[in-house]
Amino acid sequence: MLLYQTVLFDLDGTLIESAPGIFACARAVMEEMGMPLLSDARMRPMVGPPLAVGFRDVLHIPEESIPAAMARYRLLAETVGLDEIHPYGGVIDMLKQLKENGACVCVVTSKITPTAKAHIARYGIAPYVDHVWGGIPGGSADKTELLQSAVDALAKDGNSIVMVGDRKYDLEAANNVGIPAVGVLYGYGSMEELSACSPAHIAATVEDLAALLMGK
Numbered sequence: 059m060l061l062y063q064t065v066l067f068d069l070d071g072t073l074i075e076s077a078p079g080i081f082a083c084a085r086a087v088m089e090e091m092g093m094p095l096l097s098d099a100r101m102r103p104m105v106g107p108p109l110a111v112g113f114r115d116v117l118h119i120p121e122e123s124i125p126a127a128m129a130r131y132r133l134l135a136e137t138v139g140l141d142e143i144h145p146y147g148g149v150i151d152m153l154k155q156l157k158e159n160g161a162c163v164c165v166v167t168s169k170i171t172p173t174a175k176a177h178i179a180r181y182g183i184a185p186y187v188d189h190v191w192g193g194i195p196g197g198s199a200d201k202t203e204l205l206q207s208a209v210d211a212l213a214k215d216g217n218s219i220v221m222v223g224d225r226k227y228d229l230e231a232a233n234n235v236g237i238p239a240v241g242v243l244y245g246y247g248s249m250e251e252l253s254a255c256s257p258a259h260i261a262a263t264v265e266d267l268a269a270l271l272m273g274k
Contacts, residue, residue, distance in 0.1 A: 059273040068223035069167035071245030077105050079139030087131050105246040106225030108168045108199035145181050148264035153186035164189040166208050168199040201231040229255035
């Protein structure tokens, strides 16, 4: 029996292991800008927040250069690093199981919608996703705003809704919108980060997450 009838998933760090692709694109942009390259560990906080936030707070790109850097990143992301991204093991089976049991499965991500949909299709997730809410090119990528849009659109169905994500941005957005959240530890957030947001549940692995959502 489903624990929640509608499951809203974050994308990066929750359904797909995207850091290698993100880092490859970011390094290409930094190299073109003549900036020193950072280690994977230094760049890890980039995964989760909107791209502009990562460029400002993690890569320390000057504020006035961020729009051009983002445009260049998104162009490079169409070809650079794609082969280094893949769904986490067990994700496809989990999504298939949810759909077979009648769940409405959606994605809510700060990644811009065209890129999010391309990734969902490329990595075999699309057959199991009903709706996608992503950032707007040139507009907002705020997670609370995106999640609120999703909840508003789905509320008419009267189904129980949960947000699943690996970073505080996902869990804080769920708190702001007033729906429960599940934090996952196999992505890019820590137990300390997730626990501070008081999620309804924390799942250590994809298998744990699947069992939880299936009410097992």
